[in-house]
Amino acid sequence: MAEPNLNPYDIYLPMGQDLAISPNGRHIALVQYDTLEIVQPETSSSHEVKSLGCVRDIMFSSDSSLLLIASADDQRNMENPQEYTERISIYSMKKSEITGTVRSLRLVVRIVDICVESELLVLHTKDRAAQGHHKLEIINTRTKTPIRVLDLGSAAQQVVVDRGLKGCAWRKNSLWRIGYVQSGDIVELLLPPTVPAVKFNAETGLASTNIGTIRIEQPIASSDEWDRVGLGVRDDMVWILWNNTKIFWLPPSFRPKVPIDGTLNIEISGSTVVI
Structure with a gap:
């Protein structure tokens, strides 16, 4: 079977178990069981890291300098499966090799x-x-x-x-x-799954909730900030509004508080709205 025709920005990747793209966009990491393939799209080049064991997760560092590989021994090839170990391999993109290993109990x-x-x-x-x-x-x-x-x-x-x-x-x-x-303290219990949906219009700066429309005075950098699925935590410890599995980032003027009685108060630019 002929290989697909590649150009510097068109990389053919076979089906794998996991995939990660470096934040700078220069590398793609593809996992196929115990082998990691690292592809450089700009040059259509790649190399492999073999015998990693059962790879569970991979992640690039935020500066794209490191690739983290979580893996475990293959229990099928061990006399005593209870003795298998789990480890995080630290792969240096600059050196193209594993420079450290952290083992987990x-x-x-x-x-x-x-x-x-x-x-x-x-x-x-x-x-x-x-x-x-x-x-x-x-x-x-x-x-x-x-x-x-x-x-x-x-x-x-x-x-x-x-x-x-x-x-x-x-x-x-x-x-x-x-x-x-x-x-190590748990400081808040946040939002049961009955919280109503919140919709935000980046052009008008209006957020629609079950208690009415709220104008967002502080500019939002991108409407994408309001479209993320998952949970987010910011450095300034500003939290979120949540509707089932939908999570919305909040500007710094929003500071959710959960008092002892369980009533949720959202402070919005100095005023308090009960949701």
């Missing part, structure tokens, strides 16, 4: 983030027991040791952190929880 659910400057790796992990708790682990990539482990409970399904690693949020069943990473 827990199951790696997902790579959450990496801060290159501060040498910190953030993992969503789970205890090996059947009903084991989920954890948020912050690991020093130089010493390979955890510096903070935050217990997320038994059913954390999605985890995010802000860029400064000050706060984190995670979903448990139909609720989102918010906590401070540095202290």
Whole structure:
């Protein structure tokens, strides 16, 4: 079978298990079980990293200098499957090789983030027991040791952190929880799934809710900010409005508060609206 005709911006990729694109757009990482293929679209070149084991997740660092590879030993080829290990391989894009490995005593659910400057790796992990708790682990990539482990409970399904690693949020069943990473405290319980939809018009600056129309005085950089699906946390610890699985970023003038009685107050430019 003839190979497809390629040009510098047309790369043929076979079906794989996972795919990641570097933030600078210069590399594509493709996983096929225990092999990682790294493609450079501008030159149509590629190279492979083999024998990684069972790859669970891959992620580029925000500056595109590193590629993180979460993998585990193949239990099918082991005499004692209980002794298998999980690890994060740190692949240097500049050196084209794995420059470090961080091993985890827990199951790696997902790579959450990496801060290159501060040498910190953030993992969503789970205890090996059947009903084991989920954890948020912050690991020093130089010493390979955890510096903070935050217990997320038994059913954390999605985890995010802000860029400064000050706060984190995670979903448990139909609720989102918010906590401070540095202290390990859970500080808020955020929004049951009955919150009404919020629609935003970037041209008029109006947000439509079940309690009426709210004018957004602060300019929004892009309407895409209001179209993200997932949970987001900003460095300034400003949170979100949520409608089922729909998450909206809030400008800094929005500061949701959840008092003890459970009534949700959204502060909007100094005024308070109850949703």
